[in-house]
Amino acid sequence: MKRYEPPAGWAVQAYKFALDPTEAQVGGLRRNTGAARFAYNHMLRRTCAVKAQRAAEVSYDVAEADLTPWQGWSLPDLRRTWNEAKQWVAPWWHECSKEAYNTGLANLSAALGNWHASRTGARKGRRMGWPRPKRKHARRSARFTTGAIRLDPDNRHVVLPRLGRIRSHESTRKLSRRVQAGTAKILSATVTEAAGRWFCSFQVAVRRTVGRPTHAPRSGRVVGVDVGIKRLAVLSTGEMVPNPAPFTAALKKLAKAQRRAARKVGPYDPVAKRKRTPSNRWCRAQATVARLHGTAQAVRADSWHQLTTRLAQQFDTVVVEDLHVAGMVRNRKLARSLTDAAPATLRRHLAYKAGWYGATLHIADRWYPSSKTCSGCQTVKPKLSLAERTFDCTACDLSLDRDVNAARNLAALVRHVDLELPGDAKTGRGACVRPVRPAPAGRAVGREASRPVQPVNVVRQRTAADHALSNA
Incomplete structure (x- = not known):
């Protein structure tokens, strides 16, 4: 996924708000985060199967041209393969947002890229191992980049694709005023679950005027x-x-x-x-x-x-x-x-x-x-x-x-x-x-x-x- 480069005078910043979803909305949040985990694990298993198949064929002296084609690690390649197989492996795919599956595929692409960079010496630090499957009760997360992503005018609700209007535990006025003034633009929204609570993080491009606030005099x-x-x-x-x-x-x-x-x-x-x-x-x-x-x-x-x-x-x-x-x-x-x-x-x-x-x-x-x-x-x-x-x-x-x-x-x-x-x-x-x-x-x-x-x-x-x- 190509990284967003803000224009001159703008910076990328995050605004995080706690949510108070209803029981039905909690079910929708869990379905979308579970769909991200399912897409990640399915494509990881497919990549491992292709890797093992090629290793077995090499042991039988199969020519390079006749080996099983590699499964691409880039996000477009993973998304293309997933779209071809989702009808059979996930017949319920239409119940969740497409951004949920894209979240899992993007995470897998980054994990495989980091593993390869660490193995070849292009990545500094401790050597990374092969990606492992995500557990069902691990940290739940899903990222939305397209669709209806906005803040409600009452400053107490957020709107997300396929999830609708979700009440926020705190006021969103701080971000709403920037969006209405034209000094902020919402790029994406990420929902996560931590310690039984749900949060929504907005990635925002903000135009900042660098300077010291009036209420903080120099000491x-x-x-x-x-x-x-x-x-x-x-x-x-x-x-x-x-x-x-x-x-x-x-x-x-x-x-x-x-x-x-x-x-x-x-x-x-x-x-x-x-x-x-x-x-x-x-x-x-x-x-x-x-x-x-x-x-x-x-x-x-x-x-x-x-x-x-x-x-x-x-x-x-x-x-x-x-x-x-x-x-x-x-x-x-x-x-x-x-x-x-x-x-x-x-x-x-x-x-x-x-x-x-x-x-x-x-x-x-x-x-x-x-x-x-x-x-x-x-x-x-x-x-x-x-x-x-x-x-x-x-x-x-x-x-x-x-x-x-x-x-x-x-x-x-x-x-x-x-x-x-x-x-x-x-x-x-x-x-x-x-x-x-x-x-x-x-x-x-x-x-x-x-x-x-x-x-x-x-x-x-x-x-x-x-x-x-x-x-x-």
Whole structure:
């Protein structure tokens, strides 16, 4: 599927609304999402059958020209094959929207393409395996790109193809005003089910006027942000944002709900070692567990959205670290707390919110020893354990919180960049995202930096120690 490229001055944005469908509408939503899963699994089985057939023919020394033709992996090829076979494999196909089947075929095309790119080395990261069939009780989703996709004038309903008018749990006025003013255009709508609730996400092309809102005055030009576990983030201004830790707060309720679910008759019989029909009580118990997980996820997302929006609105320049979260999670003692805090969310949110409000996002080098460096005299400690929560400098007798010291070091990295920013970044007409690699005073060792940083020409702010040395 070709990716939509917005025109100049426009950006692609998502608006997500919770739905309150009726029982009949829930049945329609499940039929369409189930149709997407059925089309995905059927074409995956066909692709696997063709692959196995060709392998068998090759083992019998069949000529290349006589082999069974490959099943195309592109979306047009998959759609063409599906349209030829749907009359026999899915005689009920007319009960669902064509966009539901297209959703499953598009997902399969992307999965097969990613597998091939990973196998040939064109895709970075961990090697991907062959796509697996989608389970019946997995995450339900369907995407609509054509047909009647709009918001009702009363701002309390959404209209989707073959599903009709569905009431929204919250007002859609925020998006409706943009659509009516001509500054937004709905491209597609995706319905999903999470923790027993249905949501509708609109992909919208929005014309944005980059700038700072009037209700968010500037409170500083540069701010360094150090993320953590006990605190969600610590700013160079001294502010410490508390971490709600929603998963940790729900552990007792979650353990109780999971114990109840374990006592119910589930979909697998461990004695007979075969599948069975789960009981209604098991389904209700699993729904309770899913709701607890959904609540924790919603609280975590709300905390990060509030923080990142405030940073992008109130500051001209935001400096964050390039954290290797995947490596940090390997520590089994910190894995649960790190996953609950989700520190990588800060950079992901600021990457696009900085462009909305005319801020500049800088990313410090991964190996920069922000916690080991003194923010007063720039002396680098050779070792700093995680148990030391207060930074005590032996050179200038500075003593302050470890995270505040790291945030101040991050903010000091780019104070010289104001003279080098391009014109668009100075006037706030877009975000400037750039890496920052400082030149340390010496080789930093230990947990935070395990290899030396190549020195680059970076002008840092002159401290009192620098003035004393120059005057001596």
